[in-house]
Amino acid sequence: MLPIAVDAMGGDLGPPEIVAGARQAASELGVPVLLVGDPDAIGDPGGLEILAASEVIAMGEDAATSVRRKKDASVVRAAETVREGRASAMVSAGNTGAAMGSALLRMGRLPGVSRPAIATPIPVPGSLPTVLLDAGANAECQAAWLVQFAQMGAAYFTGRYGVEAPRVGLLSIGEEPGKGSPLVKETHALLADGDSAGLGGRFIGNVEGNDLMSDRVDVVVTDGFTGNIALKALEGAAGVMRDAVFAVLMSTDEAIKASEVLLPLLAPLAAELDSDTYGGALLLGVDGVCIISHGSSSTSAVVNAVRVAHDMVANDLVDRVRQAVKG
C-alpha cells in the first residue's frame, strides 16, 4: 500500500499538530503516512517516513507565485510524490491556493476537465452530508464548467457515500428555472436538457441556500465565489451557535448541573456539525487524490483527512471523476 503524503508544515496550529494527527492516523487506521517537510520542525515522526522539504508556503502568501518559485516547498513536494507514484494521495491543511496550485502543476488536470473544483461536505444532522462545489477554486465560472462540477460532484458522492444517481441541484435564488443569474439560467438549461445519464446523478433543478444543510439534495453546484461565501456563512453560523448554546449551558450553577446530563447527549451533534469530522475538501478534476483541510485543522481533522484520502484511493475516486467527465 502506498502511503498518504501529508504536508507536515501546513496549518495554523503548526507542524506538531499535523504530525500528531499523522501519527494517530497511521496507528489507528493502519494507513502508511509519508510526512513532507522540515525534519527539524517535524520532530519525532513516531516511525513515519519523512520526505525532507526545505521551504514552506505560508498561509498569507500569494499562491500562484510561491508554488512556482518554491520548488522545494512541502506542499509542492507532497503533490510531487503522488505524481511520481511514491504516495497515493496528498493532504494539506496549509494555504488553500498553494495546495490547489501544487496539485494542478504537479498532478495535472484530468483529460477534458476545464477547471478543477473544490468539493466540500456540508454536515446535515441525521443525514448524509451535502457536497457543495465549487467551494472556492474558481471565483468566475462558465456554464460548461458548472456542468462538469455536477458530473464530478456526483461521481465523488457515489464514490464516497455509495449512493448511485445522487440528486444534483443548482444553487440559485428561487426554484423556478427562470430564477437566478445569467450563469445559473444558462447552466440550468444545459443540465435540464442534457443527457442525465451522462451526469451520473439526477438533476433536480434549482435549490436555495436553505437547502444546503438539508436532506433535499446531495450535490449542490455553484461558482466558487458563491460557494465559498455560502460555506463560510454556514461554518460561521455553526461556530457562533455552538458557542452561544455552550455559554447558556455554563451560565448558572443550575445550568451547569443540568448540563452534566445534556453535554454527553449534545456531543454527537457537535461532532456531526464540526467540519473537522469530514476530513476537509477534495480538489476534484486533478489526476490524483488531493485533500485540502481547514487551516485550523486539529489532530482529529488530520486523522479524518487521512482516512478520507485512503478511502478515496480505495474507491477509485480519480477514475470515477475521469469517467464522469469523459461522459
Next chain:
Amino acid sequence: MLPIAVDAMGGDLGPPEIVAGARQAASELGVPVLLVGDPDAIGDPGGLEILAASEVIAMGEDAATSVRRKKDASVVRAAETVREGRASAMVSAGNTGAAMGSALLRMGRLPGVSRPAIATPIPVPGSLPTVLLDAGANAECQAAWLVQFAQMGAAYFTGRYGVEAPRVGLLSIGEEPGKGSPLVKETHALLADGDSAGLGGRFIGNVEGNDLMSDRVDVVVTDGFTGNIALKALEGAAGVMRDAVFAVLMSTDEAIKASEVLLPLLAPLAAELDSDTYGGALLLGVDGVCIISHGSSSTSAVVNAVRVAHDMVANDLVDRVRQAVKG
C-alpha cells in the same frame, strides 16, 4: 399619527395570523394599523380600519406581471396608501417580488437611486445584528449600485440602531482587495477611493461569509444573488441547529428533566436567532417605508414588523436614505 398599512392577505399562514398580529401591534404598541384586503377574509378587525381590496397576489405568482394587472391587489393598495399619504408605511408578508414591485410602482424610487435593495438584519448573539444588502432584489448588479447599497445600508443602520459611521464591509472570498469577482474588485476600488464621508459609514474592506454572523462588521454589501443565498443558508442553518438541539433536549427522560432548567435559559437565545424578532427586511431606495416580512411570518413577526415600520417612520428613514444617496 398616520397608520401603518398591513397587507392582510400576505403570508403562508393566511389572513387570520396577519390580522391577529396587526391587532396585537395596535393594542401593545399603540400604533394605528390599516388592514388592506378582503373584508371577508379579514373577519373581525378588532376595531382596526379596513381598506377593501378585491384581489390577491399569491406566493408563487409572477410578480412583475401581477403587480401591473391586479390593480386592486392588497399589496398594491397597501403601497398606494403610503403614496397617497393615507398611511405612513407598508408591511407585507406576501410575495416578496410583488411587495417590491408594488412599492416601486406606487411609491417610486428616491431621486438618484439606481436600484432599491432589500436590507435584512442578520442576528448576532450578544450583539447588534449585521445588516445585509442586497438580500435578493437584484440578481445582477453593477459596482455603482453596490456603492449606493453601502450608502443606504449605512443610513439605515444609523437610523435603526443609532450607531454613527457604522462599519461597512464588502462580501468577498478573501480579505485582500484583490480577492473576489470582477464586480467585487471594481466595487472595492470605488469604496476605498471614494470620499468616505459620503458613505455615511467606515469602509473596512472585504469581509467573508463567516463575518456575517459576527460583531466584526455592521453593514455588509453584496449583489442580490449572493446575498439571498448567504441569507437563506444562515436561516436554514439556524433552523436545523435549533431543531437538532431541541431533539437532543427531548431525547431521554433525564434530558427532558434537565431541560426544565435549560429551556428557559435557551429561550432568549432562540428568540435572538429567530428572524421573526427582527420585523423583516426593508426595501431601501423607495420613497416610503416598505417592510417585507417572511412568508412564514407569525403573529409576533407581524407585531415586530409594525414596530420597526413605526420606528423607521419616526426616525426619518426615507429622508436619511435620500440624503445618503444624494451625498
